[in-house]
Amino acid sequence: MDHQPVIRPARADEYNAVARLWMASWCSTGLDVPSEKLLAALQERVPREVHNGWSLYVADDGGQLVAMLAINIPQLYLDQLMIAPSHQGRSLGRRLLAFTRELLPDEVWLRCAEGNAKAWRWYEREGFVLEKAEADPVHGRIMKYYRWKRGRQAAAP
Template identity: 60%
Template sequence: MTLPTIRAARPDEYDEIARVWMESWVSTQLSRSSDGLLSDLRARLRREIDGGWSLFVADDHGTIAGMLALHLPTCLLDQLMVAPVYQGRSLGRECLAFTRQQLPDEIWLKCVRENEKAWRWYEREGFAFEKEELNPQTGFTMKHYRWRRAQGA
């Protein structure tokens, strides 16, 4: 099995990307699927792109298997979402490797504290916990992580 290709997202894919984002988020069991959530994510996607996101997709022969949103000026991995049917197939690790190509020296990210599966994975991938902060917009406590390239690497 070959892994999907990671490439820049196209505007005509934004609705499908929002759907994959929602399905991945819902798979954490921290939210329920709904038309309202999908609408909010569609709007946020466009707003974040206008605000500087570089948006990428994991393309499996025309099927969007995941999405990756980077804010390059601040070295932020803002979103890494894998569609539930692709979870457990190393696609997240492939997306993270792609992120390290884009941000080779340092990466910051935030992860919902209750999403233990995700933050434990980031810790195994070499990210160091920095702090926790409440996100007043969502009500979730966010764990902040940082990865730095090893000296001499």
């Protein structure tokens, strides 16, 4: 039997689990290593970002959280799409992106660390177009800013 995780709004009592998932997914890129400091920062950030406008969703696979999706709908901004390493490569990202486009049907913005080539190449394949790249003032990483617009085809590489 092939079942799909259920995409649903995150509950406040799941925010620490969301932070752990976020850390595992982010560190799977090789851009950071798991640490208590990183986990604490993410645990502090999740409720603050929800308070500041995130619509936070999770993919629930039989009670196990396997992905998080954070969208700021008024800003047309896909802030975080993180998938547990155990569930990467199973088209869950594509489902979460389709869900995002249901909420933001005409335009979606996102940013991606330049060092996370696997992610930004995937977004480019999914029709996102690079708008700019600049250093993030908080952590200094070069961030690539992408936009998807309904009906616009990405230029051929």
